[in-house]
Amino acid sequence: MVLNLEGVTKRFGDFTAVSDVSFSVSKGEIVGFLGQNGAGKTTTLRMVMDILPVTGGKISLFGSEDLRKGRLRVGFLPEERGLYRKMKAVDTIAYFGRLKGVPGGKAKKKANELLERFGMEQYAQNKIETLSKGNAQKIQLLSVLTHEPEFLILDEPFSGLDPVNQKLLEDLIHSLRQEGATVLFSTHTMEHAERLCDRFVMVKNGEKVFEGTIDEAREAYERRLILTTTDDPSALVGKAGVTGVQPLGRNRFALQTSDGADTQAILAAALQLGITVIGFGREEVSLHDIFFRLAGASQEATA
Numbered sequence: 001m002v003l004n005l006e007g008v009t010k011r012f013g014d015f016t017a018v019s020d021v022s023f024s025v026s027k028g029e030i031v032g033f034l035g036q037n038g039a040g041k042t043t044t045l046r047m048v049m050d051i052l053p054v055t056g057g058k059i060s061l062f063g064s065e066d067l068r069k070g071r072l073r074v075g076f077l078p079e080e081r082g083l084y085r086k087m088k089a090v091d092t093i094a095y096f097g098r099l100k101g102v103p104g105g106k107a108k109k110k111a112n113e114l115l116e117r118f119g120m121e122q123y124a125q126n127k128i129e130t131l132s133k134g135n136a137q138k139i140q141l142l143s144v145l146t147h148e149p150e151f152l153i154l155d156e157p158f159s160g161l162d163p164v165n166q167k168l169l170e171d172l173i174h175s176l177r178q179e180g181a182t183v184l185f186s187t188h189t190m191e192h193a194e195r196l197c198d199r200f201v202m203v204k205n206g207e208k209v210f211e212g213t214i215d216e217a218r219e220a221y222e223r224r225l226i227l228t229t230t231d232d233p234s235a236l237v238g239k240a241g242v243t244g245v246q247p248l249g250r251n252r253f254a255l256q257t258s259d260g261a262d263t264q265a266i267l268a269a270a271l272q273l274g275i276t277v278i279g280f281g282r283e284e285v286s287l288h289d290i291f292f293r294l295a296g297a298s299q300e301a302t303a
Ligand SMILES: Nc1ncnc2c1ncn2[C@@H]1O[C@H](COP(=O)(O)OP(=O)(O)OP(=O)(O)O)[C@@H](O)[C@H]1O
Pocket: 012, 015, 017, 035, 036, 037, 038, 039, 040, 041, 042, 043, 044, 079, 188
C-alpha cells in the first residue's frame, strides 16, 4: 500500500474541514480525488504531505506513519503555483530536484532530460516570466519529477490549462504510470477522472461520499423513471407501484416507485388510463450527472 488514510479528521477551530475520511492508494494505481470547491481535497493532501497536522485518525505513506520520511519519495504539486519568475525553466526544474536531495549536476542533467522528453526543450533557457501560464504549469509539474518519485500527488493539476495542454498532461500522467509511478490527483471535473483513473474517491463537505470505479459509480446511481406526456399523469399514483409523480418541466415527469415495481406494468397502467405516452424509460446519466449527484452540487440534480 502506497498511501492509507484511516478516519482522518481535520478541524480548524469549530469548523470540520475533513471528517473521518478513509481510503487507500495501491502501487501502480491512478486515483482521482474529486469534490467541489471547499470539499476538503487540498486540506487532505496537505495532511498527507505533513504540511498540516491531522486532528484525528492515521495516515501512512509507504507503510509508515513517519510522513516526513515517506514524503521524500513523493512528488507533490501543490494547488498554489509558485515559481521564481526570473529563474530559467531548466534551472527551476533542477532547483526543485536539489531541494529533494538530488546532487546539482545530476539535477541539471535530469532537468534537461525531462524537458526533452515532454517536448519542452525549446523553453529550457526561457525565464519563467516569459512562459505562458500553461507552459509554466508544465514546468512546475516537471519540477516534481526530478527526484524520480514513486508516488505523485497532484493538487488540481488541470486547473488553468487549456484543453490541448490538459490532454498533454493526461498523456504525461499515463506515461508516468506506464513507468510504474502511482498517482493521486485532485480535480473537480469527472471527465478527467473518467479518462485517467482506475478508481476515484469523492468527498463532500469533508466527508467521503464514494470510493470505487467509474462503472461502480454508474451502477450505484439510481436512475429515475421518466414519463414524457402532454397529459397530467397524477392518476398513475397508486397504480403498478407508482408512489409519486414529480413534474420536471417540458412535459417530463419523474415517477417515484416502490421497490421492485415493474416498469412494463407502469407503462401498461399509463396506457390503460388513456395517458398519451410520448416517452418512457430510465433517464440517461452522464458523468456530469453522477458528479453532481454524488457531490451534491445542484438542487436540480439531487431532487
Ligand atoms: N487554514 C484554514 N483555516 C480555516 N479553514 C480552512 C483552512 N484551510 C481550509 N479551510 C476550509 O476548509 C474547507 C476545505 O478546504 P479545501 O481547500 O481543503 O477544499 P478543496 O476541496 O481543496 O477546495 P478547492 O477545490 O476549492 O481547492 C473550506 O471550507 C476551507 O475554507
